[in-house]
Structures are given as C-alpha cells and as structure tokens.
Amino acid sequence: MSDVVRTQTAPAPVGAYPHARRVGNLLFLSGVGPREPHTNRIPGNVYDVEGRLMSYDIEQQCRQVFANVRAVLEASGARWEDLVDVTVFLTDMSHDFPTYNRLYADYFKGVDACRTTLGITSLPTPIAIELKCIAALPPATN
Incomplete structure (x- = not known):
C-alpha cells in the first residue's frame, strides 16, 4: 500500500513532491521548512x-x-509520538544549534525518535532549518 499525502494545513512544497507518502506502516515526510501555511512568510x-x-x-x-x-x-493520520527518525538540516550549526537543541528537547519530550543534525551551507529558500522525518504507524484499515 502506498498513499500520497497533500494538505492545506502545511505550507505547499516548493517543488513537485507531496508533503508525505505512506508505504505500509511507514510515513515518509518530505523536507519540511518553517514557512507559514497560506502566506509562505x-x-x-x-x-x-x-x-x-x-x-x-x-x-x-x-x-x-x-x-x-x-x-x-x-x-496523514499520524501523531507526534509516531515519529521514529528525524533528520535536521541547519544552515549555521555553530550559531543555531544551542537554540534549536533546547527547543527540540522541549517539543520532543517523551518522543524517542532517532535524530541526526547536519550543518549545511544553504537550503532552496531563505530558511535556516529543515526537517526530514519518518513515522511508524499502525496498520491501515480499509
């Protein structure tokens, strides 16, 4: 089973890809940035x-x-607690990591997702952070 997820509650992707895709019991989110839904601010x-x-x-x-x-x-029918893997991209690791790490600890309290944080030189839009996530879901019922 494979389901493509598109939603109006998150900012539109900046390319030709969906917000997420469910394959079996796994949900793969495309890279998610900090743009505001509906305004792109x-x-x-x-x-x-x-x-x-x-x-x-x-x-x-x-x-x-x-x-x-x-x-x-x-x-996608998932919950925050369903996250199992989070990859984080920061454009200024030395400056932004302490703030990001503090907020991550608050938001992810009680969520035992694996995490990788990478310092990169840029992202496709003028954002400083992007997340790539995988969630594990209960079997779909039809």
Missing part, C-alpha cells in the same frame, strides 16, 4: 529594501517548522 526573517535577507530568528523558525511537521503528521 518565513517567521523571523528580516529583509532589506531590496529584498535581501539581513537576519533571521532561529527560535521562530524552529517553532514554525515543528508546527508544520505536526500539521503534515496529523493530515
């Missing part, structure tokens, strides 16, 4: 008059990306 980003990114707030972006992951999970 990136919380905490500050731009100059010419539209260049001047600064960002990693705490605001973390809170939004966690909310977006939750929205995709719920649209």
